Amino acid sequence: MTDLTVVKGKRTPAQRVLGFFGKGFVNFALIVVALLWVIPSLGLLLTSFRTVGDSTTSGWWTVFSRPAQLTLQNYVDLLSNSAITSSLLNSILIVVPATLLVVLVGALAGYAFAWMSFPGRDWLLVAVIVLLAVPLQVALIPVARLFGWLGIFGSIPGVILFHVAFGLPFAIFLLRNFFTQIPREVMEAARVDGASEWRIFTRVILPLGAPAIASLAIFQFLWTWNDLLIGLIFTNAESQPITVAIQSQLRQFGSNIDVLSTGAFVSMVIPLIVFFAFQRYFVQALLAGSNK
Amino acid sequence: MTATVETTAAVPREGGDASPSRSRRRESLVALAFLAPALVLLGALVVYPMVYTGVRSFYNASGEKFIGWDNYVTMFTSASTFTAIRNNIIWVIVAPISCTLIGLVFAVLLDKIRWSTAFKLIIFMPMAISMLAAGVIFRGMFQEDPQIGVVNAAVVAAKSAFTNQSAYPGAKPRNEAGLVAEQGIIATESAVAPGSTADFPLVGIRTDALGDDPTQAAPASGPADDEVTGTVWLDFVRGGGGVNGQIDEGEMGLPGVRVDAVGEDGKVAASAQTQADGTYVISGLEPGASYRVALPAANFAEGATGVPWLSATFITAVVILSYIWIWAGFAMVMIASGLSAMDRSLQEAARVDGATEWKVFTRITAPLLAPVLVVVFVTLIINVLKIFDLVYVIPPGNAKPAANVIAVEMWTVSFGGGNDQGLGSALAILLLLLVLPFMIINVRRFREERSR
Numbered sequence: 090m091t092d093l094t095v096v097k098g099k100r101t102p103a104q105r106v107l108g109f110f111g112k113g114f115v116n117f118a119l120i121v122v123a124l125l126w127v128i129p130s131l132g133l134l135l136t137s138f139r140t141v142g143d144s145t146t147s148g149w150w151t152v153f154s155r156p157a158q159l160t161l162q163n164y165v166d167l168l169s170n171s172a173i174t175s176s177l178l179n180s181i182l183i184v185v186p187a188t189l190l191v192v193l194v195g196a197l198a199g200y201a202f203a204w205m206s207f208p209g210r211d212w213l214l215v216a217v218i219v220l221l222a223v224p225l226q227v228a229l230i231p232v233a234r235l236f237g238w239l240g241i242f243g244s245i246p247g248v249i250l251f252h253v254a255f256g257l258p259f260a261i262f263l264l265r266n267f268f269t270q271i272p273r274e275v276m277e278a279a280r281v282d283g284a285s286e287w288r289i290f291t292r293v294i295l296p297l298g299a300p301a302i303a304s305l306a307i308f309q310f311l312w313t314w315n316d317l318l319i320g321l322i323f324t325n326a327e328s329q330p331i332t333v334a335i336q337s338q339l340r341q342f343g344s345n346i347d348v349l350s351t352g353a354f355v356s357m358v359i360p361l362i363v364f365f366a367f368q369r370y371f372v373q374a375l376l377a378g379s380n381k
Numbered sequence: 382m383t384a385t386v387e388t389t390a391a392v393p394r395e396g397g398d399a400s401p402s403r404s405r406r407r408e409s410l411v412a413l414a415f416l417a418p419a420l421v422l423l424g425a426l427v428v429y430p431m432v433y434t435g436v437r438s439f440y441n442a443s444g445e446k447f448i449g450w451d452n453y454v455t456m457f458t459s460a461s462t463f464t465a466i467r468n469n470i471i472w473v474i475v476a477p478i479s480c481t482l483i484g485l486v487f488a489v490l491l492d493k494i495r496w497s498t499a500f501k502l503i504i505f506m507p508m509a510i511s512m513l514a515a516g517v518i519f520r521g522m523f524q525e526d527p528q529i530g531v532v533n534a535a536v537v538a539a540k541s542a543f544t545n546q547s548a549y550p551g552a553k554p555r556n557e558a559g560l561v562a563e564q565g566i567i568a569t570e571s572a573v574a575p576g577s578t579a580d581f582p583l584v585g586i587r588t589d590a591l592g593d594d595p596t597q598a599a600p601a602s603g604p605a606d607d608e609v610t611g612t613v614w615l616d617f618v619r620g621g622g623g624v625n626g627q628i629d630e631g632e633m634g635l636p637g638v639r640v641d642a643v644g645e646d647g648k649v650a651a652s653a654q655t656q657a658d659g660t661y662v663i664s665g666l667e668p669g670a671s672y673r674v675a676l677p678a679a680n681f682a683e684g685a686t687g688v689p690w691l692s693a694t695f696i697t698a699v700v701i702l703s704y705i706w707i708w709a710g711f712a713m714v715m716i717a718s719g720l721s722a723m724d725r726s727l728q729e730a731a732r733v734d735g736a737t738e739w740k741v742f743t744r745i746t747a748p749l750l751a752p753v754l755v756v757v758f759v760t761l762i763i764n765v766l767k768i769f770d771l772v773y774v775i776p777p778g779n780a781k782p783a784a785n786v787i788a789v790e791m792w793t794v795s796f797g798g799g800n801d802q803g804l805g806s807a808l809a810i811l812l813l814l815l816v817l818p819f820m821i822i823n824v825r826r827f828r829e830e831r832s833r
Contacts, residue, residue, distance in 0.1 A: 115493045122487070123503045129518045129706065130506070132531055136521060148529050198419035205412040206405075213416075218827050220427055222820045224767040226791050226809040228430035230437060230802050235425070254426035257419055286411050315511035317770045318788075322796055332513045339774060342520060350521070353514040364509035368502070371509075372714055 130357075136350040137163055144346045163351040173352060175327075176334035180356075182245055183320075183330055184313045187252040191309045192302055194253065195260025200294050202261065203268035204276060205286075214265070220258040228255075229322055236323065243325040251323055252313045260305055263377050267301035268294060304374035307367045311360050331356045431813070438806035452807035461782060462808065465790040468697055469815075472768060472786060476704050477761035481754060483705065484712025489742070491717055501717070505710035512707065516774025519703040523690035523775075533687030540685030548637055552681045555582040555616045558626045565678030568643070572671035576606050579674040582616030582626050583635065591615065595633035599658040606668045613638045613676065614659040634659025638680050642672040693783035696776045700784060703771050708764070712757045719753030720746075756826075759819050766815050787812055 135149040138159045143151075152159060167173050201207070202214055232251060236242035241250075275297070279289045295302070320333040335352040338345040364371060441448045456462045487504060491497040507515060524530030527537040552567070554560035559570045560581065573579050578601055598614035613635045614628060623629035640661045641652040650672060653661045666672060690699050723746070731741050769788040776784040787808055795805025 112493060115490050119487075119490060119494055119500055123500055126503050126507070126706065128531065129515075129522055130510075132522060133514070133518045144529070146528065148531055148534055150531060150534070194418045194422065197415045201412045201415035205408055205415070207409040207412040210412075215824055215827070218824050219820050220423060222763045222816050222823060223427060223431065224788070224809070224812040224816055226767060226788055227434045227813050228427055229791075229809070230795055230806055231430035231433035232426055233796075235430075250422070251426060254422045257423055258427075261419060286415070290415075311509055315513070317511065317513050317773070318792065321792075332511055335517070336513055336774060339517075340778075342777065346521070349517050353517040357510045357514050360509045360511070361506070364506065365502075368505070368509075372505075372718075375711065375715065376718055 133350055133354055135159075136346065137354045139163075141344060141347045144350075145343050163347045164355075167348065167351045167355065170348070172326075173331070173334055173348075173355075176329050176331045177355070179245065179324070179328055180314060180330040180332075183248050183252070184310055187249045187256070187313045188306050188309045190249065190253045191256040191260045192306050195257055195264050195305065196295065196298065196302065197290070198257070198261045199264030199268050200290055202265040203271075204294075217258050217261050221262060223258075225251075225255050225319070233322060242323065243328060245324075245328045248319060248323045248328070248330075251319050252316070255319075256309050256312065260309070263305050263374060264298065264301055266377060267298055271297050300370070300373070301377065303367065304370040304377065307363060307371045308374040310363060311371070314356075314360050434806045434809050437803060438810050440803050440806075442801040442803050444802065448803070452804045453811075455804055456807055456811065461785060462787075462790055462794075462804075464782065465785040465787050465808075466811075468785060469766065469768075469787045471697060472701065472704075472765050473762055476701050476708075476765045476768075477758055479701075479705050480708045480712045480761055481716075481758050483709040484714075484716050484757065485750075485754070487709070487713040488716035488720055489746075491713075492720070501710075501714065505714055507707040508710050512770030513774055515703055515707055516771050519699060519706075519771075520691070520775045520777075523699050525687045525689050525691065527687040530687065530690070532690065536688055537685045549583070549586045549635060549681055551585050552583045553585040555584055555625055558582050558616075565681055566675055567681070568673050568675035572645075572673050573609055573642075574671050575609055575666040575668050576604050577609065578604060579609055579611040580626075580628075581611065581613040581638075581640075581676060583613065584615070584617055586615055586635070591633055591635070596636070596657040596659075597630070598628045598632050598634040599660055600628055601660040601662070604662070605664070607666045608662055608664045609642055609666060609672065609674055610660065610662045611640075611674070612659045613640065613655045613661065639677055641675045641677055642666055643675050644670065644672055691775075691777050691780055693780050696780040696784040700771050700775050703775060704765070704768065708761060712761070715757045716750065716753055719750055723749055755822075759822055763816055763819050767812055 132149050135152050136144055138161070139149065139152070140158070140160060140162065143158050202210065202217075228251075233242060236247045239247075241247040271294070275293060276289070279293050284292070314330075315332065316330070317332045317336060320330045321336070324330065324333060331352070335349060335356060338348045338352070342349065437444065438452055439447055439449060441451075457466070487500075491500065494500065521529075522531050523533075525533060527533040554562055554567050558580070561568055561570050567581065567583070569579050580601075598612055601610035601612050604610040612628060615633050615635060616623075616625060616627075618629055618631045620631075623632060634655065634657060636655055636657045636659065638655045638659075638661075639652055640655065640663060641649045642663045644650040650667075651663050651665050653663045655661045663674070689695065727745050727749075728741050731745055736744070767788050768786055769792065772784055772786050772789045773792070791805050791808040791812070793799050794808065795802045799805070
């Protein structure tokens, strides 16, 4: 008690007043910032509930004075638009295998880097770190040729392979860092028991590495779902994901605003659900990926 | 503890009679099996393509003829690729610094509020959505029409709070009424002597500008010797009819218009305001002199208009802004976690010694935070160099050339109709070269952390 009063007594009245207003000011400033950050998404959401006619003559903020203009029609139209619904399905068909494959292949390699000794291990690891920053542009032209030769250009398996390859350096790096933190005793115990490496991988590494694997999966899921460039090049009208389907409407921005805003919002829903449900893992992936 | 570990480590893995070298070879083979899928994928789809692109960049568009450095020369001499490179430089200078600074400010201020988790989620949320969706959002927000684009709606609202919008924007004189319009000013063609009249039949005014209770225009009463009189009215009868240049039944006066008499020296000698019926009387003029009667531009100035954000002038700024909207959250989260992992005892000690908050921040917190700031900054630079989606989505067709960046140009040249994969390869290699220094930084950092 006495300690507290002493500490409080150190602050002059002027400091206390300043502190109070300082806090009030910080709160106020951050509320303004938060509003600024929310307005863009809010605008898109409200636009998606307005007709093209309304959207091309007045702003979404008129919704607050005339709520009657809100309508579900755009969503009804969008979900009966087969090009959009099939592209949504394509997105899922691309993202789920791409995520699973990156996790599996990345975990295998990550385990080898973390717990096995083999010649050239450190150099290979440095190579992985170098590949981490390679811009995917350097692979577009040759891989397009390669896929054409293999007959998978424009198909879903091709897109998946490309996503997996460019997701791997991050996956290996992240998982290796996590796997090395598994206590040595646990690994030794498993090896003494005579378990095969495969058995150790499935029974020890994967369960213990679950948090890191979850982080990686979320990250890879969002990255693949939100991709535009790879889909733009490696898919055609039948195999295109939702992002590519939406961008094809961009040419007439104003008159297509119903499809654009609604489609963009639909494409945001799944990543947002994933994000809000698993945001802790997502943040962990970012931290682990760049801090280590 | 250590002893047990060492003894267990010495225990042969399986088959106690295997020689050490054989078991080592076995372990290498097992490791290879675990690495194989990754090595095959990385080799075929990342490493081999890198080499191929490097070679391809020295061949012509069709890939049949070796042309040496020609593609690289083209890259720096063709207008569109040069704009792309210049814009990339602007991006790399502006975007990572802005994101890191904003993230730093947010992360430091987070400590002082109770709702920090909510704030973090709000700022970080754009990271989860696609750049395509973000692009659609920003293109909508920055539409030029203030009726549609929220940014210009705010700009116009702010502007009109400070400038008086004129009563009759866009008004024009009736043709062949002896009037001229120059730079917004409407004036008599010839000079007028005091004691005569000058009428101003105007058109091009929205009828709602007249107000709720318009008054029938009336001819001005006869002027005295030192006066000029006349009428300013809307020379237009709703529903048609009437004679141009004459005051007809149903034509309304324009009240509140300022009328100047301009002397031969170009100075305003006297002025007046029109009445409800549109009449005005300018008095106190020199009889015998001659004046031009003018309605100053302020009467007809257009109201505040929106800024053409999506035009060539502003487009790169707008696209960078959308990038900051997305990535400031990344910087904030990274820096905030660096702050929370920090031992605060140094700061407390400095505060007890009477250091100001600013000093504590610049002398202690910021230096301790430097490694995290470098990580954030380098990650952002690598990311910004290959920026594609936002630049592909936000600019409308006419602003695309001005907003160009290397990744978009690379796509356009090799896949989007340019049909020159030689030049495209050279652009891809340029991106790789630009990223190279930051790769080296990453490898160094990794090595340092391992040797610790």
